[in-house]
Amino acid sequence: MRSIIELKNVSKIYQLGKVEVKALNNVSFSIGSSDLISIMGPSGSGKSTLLDIIGLLTKPTLGQVFVDHVPTTEMDNDQMAEIRRKKIGFIFQTFNLIPRLTALENVMLPMWFAGVPDEEKKKRATHLLEIVGLGPRINHRPTEMSGGERQRVAIARALANNPEVILADEPTGNLDSKAGEQVIDILLKLHKNEKRAVVIVTHDPSLARKAKKRIKIKDGKIVKRG
Amino acid sequence: MIELVKVAFRNLMQQKVRSLLTLLGIIIGIAAIVALVSVGDGLQYAVNQQFEMLGMDKIMISPGSPKSPGFSGLAFGGRALNDRDIKIIEKVGGIETVAPMIVKSATIKMGKETIYTYVAGIPTEKKFMQMIEDMQGYKIKEGRNFMESDKYVAVIGYGVHNDLFEKKVRVREKIKINNRTFRVIGIMEKIGNPIDDYTITVPLEASKEILNTTDYSYIIVDVKDTEDVSKVADKIKQELKKDHNAEDFKLQTSEQLKDTAASILSIIQAIFVGIAAISLVVGGIGIMNTMLMAVMERTREIGVMKAIGATEKRIMSIFLTESAFVGMIGGVLGIALGSLVSFGVSHAASMYTSVAIKTIISPYLVVGALLFSMVVGIISGAYPALRAARMDPVEALRWE
Ligand SMILES: Nc1ncnc2c1ncn2[C@@H]1O[C@H](COP(=O)(O)OP(=O)(O)OP(=O)(O)O)[C@@H](O)[C@H]1O
Ligand SMILES: [Mg+2]
Numbered sequence: 001m002r003s004i005i006e007l008k009n010v011s012k013i014y015q016l017g018k019v020e021v022k023a024l025n026n027v028s029f030s031i032g033s034s035d036l037i038s039i040m041g042p043s044g045s046g047k048s049t050l051l052d053i054i055g056l057l058t059k060p061t062l063g064q065v066f067v068d069h070v071p072t073t074e075m076d077n078d079q080m081a082e083i084r085r086k087k088i089g090f091i092f093q094t095f096n097l098i099p100r101l102t103a104l105e106n107v108m109l110p111m112w113f114a115g116v117p118d119e120e121k122k123k124r125a126t127h128l129l130e131i132v133g134l135g136p137r138i139n140h141r142p143t144e145m146s147g148g149e150r151q152r153v154a155i156a157r158a159l160a161n162n163p164e165v166i167l168a169d170e171p172t173g174n175l176d177s178k179a180g181e182q183v184i185d186i187l188l189k190l191h192k193n194e195k196r197a198v199v200i201v202t203h204d205p206s207l208a209r210k211a212k213k214r215i216k217i218k219d220g221k222i223v224k225r226g
Numbered sequence: 227m228i229e230l231v232k233v234a235f236r237n238l239m240q241q242k243v244r245s246l247l248t249l250l251g252i253i254i255g256i257a258a259i260v261a262l263v264s265v266g267d268g269l270q271y272a273v274n275q276q277f278e279m280l281g282m283d284k285i286m287i288s289p290g291s292p293k294s295p296g297f298s299g300l301a302f303g304g305r306a307l308n309d310r311d312i313k314i315i316e317k318v319g320g321i322e323t324v325a326p327m328i329v330k331s332a333t334i335k336m337g338k339e340t341i342y343t344y345v346a347g348i349p350t351e352k353k354f355m356q357m358i359e360d361m362q363g364y365k366i367k368e369g370r371n372f373m374e375s376d377k378y379v380a381v382i383g384y385g386v387h388n389d390l391f392e393k394k395v396r397v398r399e400k401i402k403i404n405n406r407t408f409r410v411i412g413i414m415e416k417i418g419n420p421i422d423d424y425t426i427t428v429p430l431e432a433s434k435e436i437l438n439t440t441d442y443s444y445i446i447v448d449v450k451d452t453e454d455v456s457k458v459a460d461k462i463k464q465e466l467k468k469d470h471n472a473e474d475f476k477l478q479t480s481e482q483l484k485d486t487a488a489s490i491l492s493i494i495q496a497i498f499v500g501i502a503a504i505s506l507v508v509g510g511i512g513i514m515n516t517m518l519m520a521v522m523e524r525t526r527e528i529g530v531m532k533a534i535g536a537t538e539k540r541i542m543s544i545f546l547t548e549s550a551f552v553g554m555i556g557g558v559l560g561i562a563l564g565s566l567v568s569f570g571v572s573h574a575a576s577m578y579t580s581v582a583i584k585t586i587i588s589p590y591l592v593v594g595a596l597l598f599s600m601v602v603g604i605i606s607g608a609y610p611a612l613r614a615a616r617m618d619p620v621e622a623l624r625w626e
Contacts, residue, residue, distance in 0.1 A: 057533060057619045078537045085535025092623070096530045100236045110534040112229055157534065 001032035003069070004087070004164050004197060005054055010063035011220075012049050023049040024060070025220035031165060034195040036188075038202055038211035046220040047201045051167050054199065055088050056080045085114050089158025091168040091187075095150040097142040103129060103153045104138040110160040128156035132186055148179025155186055165197040166190065172204065180204075234548040237520070238555075248516040249556045251509025256560025256599050258502035260591060261567040266495040268572060268585040273491065277484045283322075284480045285447040285459045287315075287466070292476045306441030307475060314469055315447060318461045320454045325354045326442040328433045334426065335402035336391050343390060344425040345403055347433020350374055357448050369397035369412035376429050381412040385423035403428070404436040455479050506598075509556065510606040517549050517610035528614050529622025538615040545611035546604055553603020557596045564595075 012024040023046045031037065031054065039047050052058050053065060056072060057080075065072045067083055075083075084090075097106045107125035116124070129138050132152035142150050151171060158166055168187060172180030184207055191198045200207065208214055216224035238245045289307050307326070315324050328347035333340055348358055350372040358364065359371070371381065380401065387395050395401065399410050408428060417423055434440055447462065449455045459479050467473050478486075521528070528541060536544075568585040575583045 052620050055533065057623070078539075081532065081535055081537045084533060090533045092530075096526065096623075098527055098530070100240055101233075109531070113531075113535045113537070113540055161535070 001034070003030045003032050004067070006030040006066040006069070007053065007060075008064045008066070010053060010060040010065065012046075012053060012058070013061040022220045024053065026063070027217075027220070027222055028063075029054075029215070029222065031197050031199060033164060033197055034191070035197045035199075035213055036191045036211045037197075037199045037213040037215065038208035039199065039215045039217060040202060040205070040208050041217035045217045047217055048169055049220075050217065051169050051199065051201060054165075055090060055167050056083050085110060085161055087164050089160075089163040089166045091151070091154050091158050091166065091171045093170040093173040095142070095147070095154045095174070097150055097153055097157070099142050102139050102141055103134060103145070103156075106142070106153055107156045107160055110157060114161050116161075125156070125160065128159050129153070131159075132156050133182075146179065147175050148182055151175060151179070151183050152186065155183065155190075159190070163196070165199065168198065168200045170201050170203065172202070172207075230543060230547040231551065233544060234551045237548055238551060241520075244516060244519075245552065248512050248552055249559065251505060251512040252553060252556030252599055252602060253509075253560040253563060255502050255504075255506035255509045255602075256557050256595050257564035257567060258505060259499060259598075260561050260564025260587065260595055261571065262495060262498040262502060263591055264564070264568040264585045264587045265571050265583065266491060266498070267588065267591075268568075268583040270488065270491050271586060272583055273484070273487045277480060277487075280480050280483075281448075282480045282484075283449045283452040283455055285449060285455065285462065285477060286480075286483070287311075287445040287447070287462070287475055287477045288443065289441070289474065290476050292473055307445055308440050308442060311442075311445065311466060311469070314465050315445065315462050318458060318465060320450050320458050322448040322450045323353050323357055325349055325357060325446045325448070326430065327444045327446065328430065328437060328439065328441070329425075329443040330433075330437045330439070332404045332426075332437060334390075335405075336395065336399070337393075339391050341390055343386065344421065345433060345437065346425050346427045347430040347437070348372075348427055350376055350429045357446070364417075365415040366412045367415040369410070371412055372427075372429060376411070377432055378406065378408050379411045379428070379432075380408040381414060381427045382410055383414050383423040383425045383427075384416040385420065386426055387413045390424060401426075404438075406432075406436045408432075455481065506602055510602045513549055513552050513603055513606035514610060516552070517545060517607045518613070520548070521545065521610045521614045524614075525617065525622050525625040528617050529619050529625065532617070532619035533623060541617075542611045542615040545614050546607050549607020549611070550600045550603040553599045553601070553606070554596065556603070557599025560599060561592055561595050 007027055007029045010024055010027045010029075011022060014021040014023055027050065029050075039050065041047050053060050056065070056067070059065070059073070067087065072080065072083075098109065101109065104122070104125050107128055108121045111121040111124065126135075126138060129135060132155050134149060134152055134156070137145065137149065142153070145153070166187070171183055171187065175183060187198055187200065188210065190196050200211070202208055214224075214226040215222055287307060312324055312326060315321070326349065329344055331342050332345040334343055348354065351374055355372060366381070367384070369381070372379070380403070382395060395410060397410055397413060400407050401410060402408070403426065428436075447458070449458050456479060459477060463473075463477050466475055466477075531541060531544075565587055568587065572583045572585040
């Protein structure tokens with residue numbers, strides 16, 4: 001299996017006044033194509049920080065991150081933005097849609113950043129919204145939608161530029177169980193049918209168990225791999 | 227690009243009241259510029275037309291120091307100008323005619339009413355009449371103009387006819403100027419400025435008699451060839467200086483007069499544009515403030531956009547477009563308001579002061595104001611946009 005993103009001895013240290021907070025402590029970890037990975041751990045253990053580093057939103061304080069075996073240490077902000085745009089799709093606990101844009105426009109946004117032509121943008125965004133079951137609601141604003149629907153728009157947005165890796169940080173954390181199941185269903189299908197790598201941070205053990213690779217993290221350290 | 231504008235528009239519509247308040251400063255600034263520049267252009271145009279009428283082949287001489295401001299036949303000091311000076315001037319070559327004029331205030335009596343106003347004495351020979359008519363744009367509305375043989379007759383300004391006395395003064399009526407009876411032979415059309423409209427014009431010789439003077443207020447020289455004007459002017463200056471033993475007169479060609487008028491106008495305009503610029507700076511600071519607020523409020527959104535792959539340049543352009551948009555809308559509204567004010571001014575001017583100012587709103591002014599307001603928007607938005615672009619995505623995403 002080809003490794004897409006690889007972390008080697010990564011630490012992320014936050015300086016809070018005189019106190020050092022080791023959000024991640026010497027973590028090594030790799031994501032291969034078509035991996036399904038679950039990350040669990042108590043609150044404040046460093047799960048989101050790990051996703052930030054995998055998603056190239058920030059650089060580690062120590063250690064190295066490779067994308068397609070290329071080190072990212074020397075990359076500038078624009079190069080990191082380009083990798084995020086092309087290879088990574090983010091899904092957040094709080095959906096994070098742009099409230100002034102319709103569902104369709106929200107899904108078109110990453111394609112706009114990628115310079116996809118107008119026609120194609122619209123076609124592809126419509127198609128993605130149909131896949132997540134929101135075909136009839138493409139022109140609705142986020143405020144006119146339920147939490148589950150919003151998260152499905154967010155999934156469609158994450159898929160906009162056809163990423164190899166999807167990073168979901170507690171995607172069902174703000175949803176009731178039924179809406180949550182729907183969202184998980186879609187994510188698992190994406191992994192199974194389209195062979196995309198999916199990384200899910202979750203507190204739900206039954207969901208975690210569905211992943212082939214399971215990671216437990218505590219105090220910034222990986223304490224268990226499975 | 228279309229997307230940028232669309233997104234910017236949505237963002238602004240989201241905060242209508244705030245956007246409108248932000249716009250206020252820039253609207254006022256642009257409106258002020260448009261109104262002032264257009265009224266100024268109108269004035270400039272009016273002045274130019276006045277000089278077109280005057281002709282560019284005239285030299286005007288009046289008593290007084292050459293350093294005294296303005297051009298006035300009523301200036302004090304220095305030796306007066308009289309027939310001796312006329313003789314000297316006439317000897318200079320290249321001159322068509324030399325016309326002296328007297329302007330002085332006098333008491334006017336009609337029936338039991340006594341009123342002070344200006345009396346002007348002008349030469350009534352045909353060649354002078356023609357020149358003065360051309361220059362001042364005098365037009366007789368009623369009655370007739372002077373003839374060479376006229377003595378105690380008067381042509382009255384429209385104001386004198388219309389409302390100087392309780393009763394209207396009509397052609398063939400008698401008025402007393404400094405106790406000498408004059409017959410009104412003509413009424414002039416309204417000229418537009420109060421001094422001209424309230425002046426009574428009489429033949430030069432009669433004016434000398436009733437005003438008890440042989441000193442002239444102005445001497446107007448008509449040069450044969452327009453190209454020679456400055457040469458002739460220099461020569462006259464030289465001759466008069468030699469005779470007076472001093473430069474105690476003021477000599478100006480129409481060209482110089484025009485330049486003076488134009489420079490006074492442009493100074494006034496510059497001052498007003500300066501005031502407008504200050505309000506634009508205030509408007510710009512308003513935009514900056516609003517944009518900083520918008521950037522802060524949308525911190526999380528900025529984080530999201532970065533997470534899904536927006537470059538710093540892209541974030542920057544989103545916010546810059548928004549502030550340019552604010553500037554442009556302010557510009558459009560400002561131009562509209564400014565045009566309204568400018569039309570109002572010209573309307574009021576023609577209604578209350580009888581000075582006809584045709585305001586001119588040139589396409590250059592419109593395009594310039596629009597571009598300028600956009601530039602103000604962009605400059606004011608630059609720092610907020612930079613802040614947005616430089617945000618750390620992780621921190622932005624966790625912003626509450
Ligand atoms: N910007 C920051 N400055 C200082 N400390 C930070 C910062 N971001 C995170 N931390 C700290 O790093 C640690 C890991 O945080 P992180 O958000 O990754 O935890 P988490 O596992 O995602 O928790 P949760 O389940 O509550 O989301 C925490 O102790 C947190 O306080
Ligand atoms: Mg977290």
